[in-house]
Amino acid sequence: MAGGAAEPGSEPQAFQRLPDPGAPRLTSGYGRSSLRELRDREFCRLAGTVYLDHAGATLFPQSQLTNFTKDLMENIYGNPHSQNVTSKLTHDTVEQVRYRILAHFHTTPEDYSVIFTAGSTAALRLVAEAFPWVSRGPESSGSHFCYLTDNHTSVVGMRNVVLSMNVTSAPIKPEDMLSVGEQGAAADDPHCQLPHLFCYPAQSNFSGTRYPLSWIGDIKSGRMRPVRAPGRWFVLLDAASYVSTSPLDLSVHQADFIPISFYKIFGFPTGLGALLVSKHVAPLMRKGYFGGGTAAAYLAGEDFYIPRPSVAERFEDGTISFLDVIALKHGFDALERLTGGMENIKQHTFELARYTHGALSALCYPNGAPVVRIYSDSEFSSPDVQGPIINFNVLDDSGHVVGYSQVDKMASLYNIHLRTGCFCNTGACQRHLGLSNEMVKQHLQAGHICGDDVDLIDGRPTGSVRISFGYMSTLDDAEAFLKFIIATRLCSPGDQPVLQASSREVGASSVENNCYSPQEGACTDPGVCSDSCPSVDTTGMHQSLSEATGTQQTLPETAAGVLHGDLGNHVVTNIFLYPIKSCAAFEVTKWPVGSQGLLYDRNWMVVNHNGICLSQKQEPRLCLIQPYIDLQQRIMVIKAKGMEPIELPLEEDGEQARICQSKVCADRVNTYDCGEKISNWLSKFIGRPCHLIKQSSNFRRNARKTSGKDPPPGTTATLSLVNEAQYLLVNTSSILDLQHQLNASDGPGQEESFPMKDLVSRFRANIITNGTRAFEEETWDEISIGSLHFQVLGPCHRCQMICINQQTGQRNQDVFQKLSESRKRKVNFGVYLLHASLDSSSPSFLSVGSKVLPVLKENTQCPESLSFQRHQGALA
Template identity: 60%
Template sequence: MAGTGRGPEEKLLSFQAFQSRCPPGARYGARDSWQRDFRRLRGITYLDHAGATLFAESLLKGFMDDLRENIYGNPHSQNISSKLTYDTIEHVRYRILQHFNTTAEDYTVIFTSGSTAALKLVAETFPWIPEGTKEPSSRFCYLTDSHTSVVGMRGITAVMNVLSVPVQPKDMLLLEKNKEPAKEQNCTTPHLFCYPAQSNFSGTKYPLSWIRKIQASELCPVRIPGKWFVLLDAAAFVSTSPLDLTVHTADFVAISFYKIFGFPTGLGALLVNNEIAPFLRKIYFGGGTAAAYLAGEDFYSPGQSIAERFEDGTVSFLDIIALKHGFDALERLTGGMENIKQHTFALAHYTYTVLSTLKYTNGAPVVHIYSDTDFSNPDVQGPIINFNVLDENGDIIGYSQVDKMASLYNIHVRTGCFCNTGACQQHLGISNEDIKRNLQAGHVCGDNIDIIDGRPTGSVRISFGYMSTFEDAQNFLKFIIATQLSKADIEFPSQPTPTKTVTESAESPIQNDQASCHNADVLSLKTIISDTGPWNNSSAMLKTTRWQPPETELERTRAAVFEWAVPVHSSSNKSFIVTNICLYPIKSCSAFEVTQWPVGNQGLLYDRNWMLVNQNGVCITQKQEPRLCLIHPSIDLKQKIMVIKAEGMDPITVPLEENLEKETQICQSKVCAHRVQTYDCGERIADWFSEFLGRQCHLIRQSSDFKGNATQKHVKGQAPSATISLSLVNEAQYLLINTTSILYLKEQIIARLEEPLETEQLIQRFRANIVINTVEPFEEEEWAEISIGALHFQVVGPCNRCQIICIDQQSGERNKEFLQSLSNVRGRKTHFGIYLMNQSSCSSSSNLLSVGSPVFPILKESTKIQCPPSNEEKASG
């Protein structure tokens, strides 16, 4: 363990010292006001502001007070309440233009459902000249470091027979270096270039000076005659930086307001320069956009104002009114966007400085940061840090594993490619062929397949917002050091020598000559580890390992990827014994252990037939409510009832036989994206659970009458056409674990906790249906099929564990050490246990599963390696 001394050279950079280095604007906000407006963040480190920032409670209060005090009608009507709505909306338009330092004389605000809709609107209405006409044709150019919504515009331009041209950031840099003077030309063919003001992947701020240079044909991404217009994707940029449209006069600006205020969502805007607006072509017209039209004749006259012509239907007027309160809260809490820019950059600069300095004692870096800048200038770098964590050998630790560990510390990050494939390819070195191969291997955007063939498919992103604090940055850095993401010491060098993470100048779209980070930014590892609170981890320092070359690609793959294979029908000549059988009548509640139990078509009879949902009908699990494990349901087959008990509560019973009366509420719900039909068990049961949990909830049961596709779910490991009947489990009918594997894991945990641990308590954490005992740990992962008595099962994959195993099933207390230990034991993956499915239809009256039954496995081949399943722990719910 690190020492606890706190000498000057080891003292953690204090909040006051950090603030003293910040520009005056970065020191906004009184602590008490922050606690009032963001009290729901207590204990949470939220670092996904580039995905969605958080709203202030004062914003909601002001908005709700407004709604309570006023009547807002449809703005297309002419009554008093409608006139109030119309006038308020126009006031908000002016407020938006004022925020961007412009006026209605120069720009028009067109409300959309978000920045994506704003970009799509430009693609649909821009005055393109297609190929094949007498005039020179238009071009649509876009920076490859763009959001999916920008790249997707090429689908519309393709239909319009307009060529799309992707432009690399490095190509723009070379063009700017070698720019040619603009030549006068008579050609007026309109071309459009779209680029992000700030990369949502790396936080790189692309020069706003490009706008005028492109418009003046001084910086042409394509050497072709015509007039260039600029569409600025400002969604990521304006969340933490000011945009002055009197200086940077883009023709179109796309924004989303939840990126700025956190609320409302589903509302954005397209800011259109009034000079280009008259040339936009509108084909469709909806309610409110027509000055006059005929239903029986092709006659239509558009609305007078630009906004009226393009805002189809009734705008989201209450959400627009909420924007006024968003601007009020932002000004009151921060003093303006320039202050937000300085504040968020100071946090990112500090975090980058420490993060890039972290090294293992063998000299290997702890992270690889994907950046085009050195974080020394807020004009070229936004408050986003994109990286992958490395082990002491330099191999990347998958982003899903980092995300899972971060969740144990209540740290919210973003992982993947962030809807920006171009930047992901650029920084991670992923080729076009790699993307296609990864798709064939089963990897799609948004899943958890993070390593394929030893190479990353994505990365980890943290981003700061206007309400982020120094403690957020500090908590994140402590997490990187204190968790067992790798098995080596971490140390700071005596002099800060950050590993080179900035792209070579020839490749970088942005260059910066300012000095690198100051020595005072460097933290002492010892102080971080020995700091008080949940970060004090006696096992955070392990033995130093020598720097060695990385393993071969095949060896890395074998270590990181579960080996799937086609079953072979050759017995292993081994038999084992079933030691425990458990079912979980109510999803995520306590186990009901039996010695013998009927097997039905969905697994063990009554296993996860019920679940608790919140007031919105969303399933509640131990991830949100650990106290569910203190609720003990049991099944009485003779009396045909389920008895539910909990400490301090009178027992309550639920009938096993469905008694669907006319007033029974039938409801649709989802379990792991699968649609299920359920019915409510009634107010009496709901009141019992609500009283115990201290929150409103209802008990619902899967309806046996619902036999459609909702219950016939596709299961991983099955052919796409195969459908299996499931109860309210997430993934498979059964989960099997091995006591020998448990004992092996127990030794590792005890060594780290340095305290005794009961085997039975550890078994309970893994919430299995079937527990067996073999000779070697993890033998079960080599099986393709198994027979238990007269029953035959197919193995459909490993269970990828989540934080539920950190919950003591007897007390409801959390201990993050369990998932961290499992990660270390399994080579940074968290597989434990295997999923089983019935090979054939079972009848609950003729098939029984019994403790003591022999288990006969059939081995699988061990040569075919495929990608691991991407879902979180499924059967443990």
């Protein structure tokens, strides 16, 4: 599709665009080169991807990196604190970059100084620690630290520093800013010089609201006051979000402190920011800690320290990141060369946001209910009041919020990158979502913390979804996002999307009533799957099982994923293990149980050249790698179509093993590399360098809490390289229920789009049972299978891996979408199990045909099945 969005299936018709003065700016690009040419030349890595998280971090152009690398290769930059020639070159180049930064913000060294910091957060902390606060006392109310509640966490965090200095801290709501300012002005005393600080964002990183820059002059002059406090007011303008897409003229709006973050503007380098400090306030700043390079003179044996004279030298402790500073020069060059300046970026990004906001606002369900709820303080009428950020939550046709983590997972299937949560801005999140302080505390008690995927608690959202545009964003990106919303919310089989004009002007366009129906079985990643994609023979192999008694048993051939329907209710019908994490299943009918789960289940995993675990989300072809374990010969045989089989020993050779470390679900694990031979085999098949590693036998990774439940007391249960728990159990009735919904649109006599075998393999369970009702397993608290006893830890929250056909490696988002719709906002399927006890004195086995005896949770009701009871006659 246009814009490179890797959506599956056939192309939808183009959006119709209404005549609008902003429309030419959306397609013409910057100056002589079109935006499409710029994307092809500078951002070819975006092909197949829709990147909409520029408020989080924008992207650097290829030429910026090329020119910076060329600079480093042609020049020698030494430590600027030395006196040699290379040091002098570094010092002069860094100073030139300081001038360039000040010129970018329309000011000069006579008015502002540039202090390089580790980022905007470090700049804010510097202000909190260096501001000339006056503590409260018997004769003075002391200084006031006031901040807008729509500030980023890093601004609110200054509160802890000032409280430790006995300084009053006061949050100010945006809607109260004008009224409290008027009240405070009357209390002014021209003789009082108490220093106070007011902090506010030029642009909300939550909603994109742009607050008046005129507040700076109004507060400093006394026309506005955040609170009734006589004295001298200073203003900190948090410009990190604002200056990423807009010019800031400090010759007009002379804030005292301006923290900025350069990766928000250029994409590279990261970890570098600056604090711009007005020369009027610089002499008042207090220096506490001093590091290398900041001292004109000091004594080690006596409390004697003289700082350097300039404010930058005084506060840049240690050696600055001078190579990153030099990279900024190439960032400014690229930005101006490619776009013509920040004013062009401001107009372009705003028009994209206005277009998208108008079309998104107009989307309605057939019953007239809106598809999204947008959180905004503006009508997107002007870039002076609104930045290129749209914050929203998706709704169902009853008006209930769809959890943001579910939206994020669906967006990933369409290769759309967005941001979810509260965006480190709890104040704005509370105001727009209607969350009281008590609710936030209750959410914490319920287990929700910032940055997790707990998106709904008692039906209320804990956060939202945010998209944001950058200077290289295109109209195609906006359309791809809108088509994604239509495809996932309005395009059920037989339905058509409904657009209703809003009461206000829609914006730059309307959306044509065309339903985008993804093509069945289409592969969304042509770089991974193509017509030559190997198909997998899933028929089982003869497997030898060496039991503790020394006897050997040859198991009959079974086709992976075929369910045996003649074993009665609540019995184990299939057993799967996955020796290599994210690779194909290995089906057995009887298998030993160890302290970590099924013996050798997820004992190996594939990692990239940096040692990072690869999963099917990054490499769908992993599902085409078939491991087989022969317990008698103590080997694992690995096969893949077009490759010669390769064998590995089940246990490491302690003398030859190369120990390494990796991570699984934030847990650090000790592993060893399985050698160059298998590394070459995997690299050839996957198409990029990778290694096979195995968990060390002497490393213990303890089982952790899942779904709010702790492992049973007194247990020593440990985990292999699994994500959450030792076992995953799936109920056949649940799969049948989902299958019916997925195949409901198939006509009589047509081949099923989703055969049972396909669905079983997608959920990658260890234990398949048959049952009487769909999702009854979610009501179980414990189960016994034969002589083994398990605790049910909770449901498995599914990700986009269930969209990958395990026989072909192709993606199809229908499974995730249908499950999302049916499970009522949570994509749960299957339950986690953990050994409650395991008698190690005798070998234990899990066998097909074993009875499953569940124990229900107390005061529980059977969960509502998707549609099983309505259709069980058809399913039968």
